[in-house]
Amino acid sequence: MRLLPEPARESMTLPPVLHALGDPVRLELVRRAWASPDSHCSALAEGMNVPLSTMTNHWRILREAGLVSVLVDGRHRRIRPRYGDLGDRFPGLLDPILRLCS
Amino acid sequence: MRLLPEPARESMTLPPVLHALGDPVRLELVRRAWASPDSHCSALAEGMNVPLSTMTNHWRILREAGLVSVLVDGRHRRIRPRYGDLGDRFPGLLDPILRLCS
DNA sequence: TCGACAGTACGAGATTATCGAACTATGTTG
């Protein structure tokens, strides 16, 4: 289960995180990922009608911002919200956002 | 003191707000605007070394997202944070963000 | 080994952002 490159907790900054969340598709993906941790990315994208190649890009932006870990699991990608790192680096940030978008 | 066009409280949505905050320059402008309400935009931009024409664009994005009101006051623009509308529409959203970026 | 499946890589076209130069509108000064 290889882990795709991602920023360390201490090198995460706020603007990329907010930028990653500032897109309706990604915000919905984050909402779903938080509700169903360790899902396959195809499951999280279900019914969104967004092309796969676009989705790859969205996951990259979320991963590079530090919001999620992407685990290569066979031919699937498993999406793991970085609960701990985010709560540690940006305490109190995500809860209100997730509450407002669900 | 003419008011530049802005979204009504009930038509504001989360993604544009997060997108507006997801840029380091705009995040700093918001931080300053919240700390010094009704300042001139030139005062808020002081020391940031961003061209005026770029700044115009940043204020437009913040205004169109619903974060700030822009009041035309003579040859100045006065920036008024939309405390009430934001607190009403997105309760609990801004406080943690502002705390984290100051 | 063969095909189906999940997702990536690449590249073209579209969208958005940056910023210099010219312009507008308002205030100030002689």
Add this chain to the structure above:
DNA sequence: CAACATAGTTCGATAATCTCGTACTGTCGA
């Protein structure tokens, strides 16, 4: 009032980013 300074906008060109179709890679099951 004329002339000028101030504060910011508009326009247009360039750059950066996003979208997504096509072709490709790696993995699994039969």
